[in-house]
Amino acid sequence: MGRLVSTVFVTLDGVYQAPGGPQEDPSGGFDQGGWSVPYGDDDFGRFVTEVFDNVGGFLLGRRTYEIFASYWPKMTDPSDPIASKLNALPKYVVSATLDAPGWSGTRVIDGDLAEEVTALKDRTDGELQVHGSGALVRSLLDLGLVDTLHLLSFPVVLGAGRRLFAEGAVPTAFRHAGGRVTAAGVSIQSYDLAGRPQYGSY
Secondary structure: OOEEEEEEEEEOOOEOOOOOOOOOOOHHHOOOOOOOHHHOOHHHHHHHHHHHHOEEEEEEEHHHHHHHHOOHHHOOOOOOOOHHHHHHOOEEEEOOOOOOOOOOOEEEEOOOHHHHHHHHHHHOOOEEEEEOOHHHHHHHHHOOOOOEEEEEEEOOOOOOOOEOOOOOOOOOOEEEEEEEEOOOOOEEEEEEEOOOOOOOOO
């Protein structure tokens, strides 16, 4: 059985919206896109390349899929470790409204999320990876389908934007599986899903 691995960039106040550029996702009047860019140093690049070394397929939410599909198909350098994987490997996009995806190798997932993703994990050789796609990641976590979460916390607070763990998230415990901090101060922590939280008192 394959593993579902999610990589999410968040601010210290939990915002995941539009890390990569001002025009990436201005929905809801969000005007602070591109907040991760000043921290993109060599340490950060090395980590991203390591993640892509393990991928067997991609599972994306519709908004992230459209951002990726507008950019990565134009990146045709076969030595690019990210573009080569994104363009060649299977891509699954979760959407009830997308009917004709233009990026080759894309299949739309519009049925029961738990059933479809469990089947995808079974037949993916390597990791089934989710990048960005915060709303989808929350749904997958709530269903207990995420095996590992790479949570990259950037040293910035925005005070606005969509947050990864909003009110109403299913209580979830994690086991720390490793981490590092980049020279620019990004905390990269990997967590394996560990069921429900346990409680006690001091």
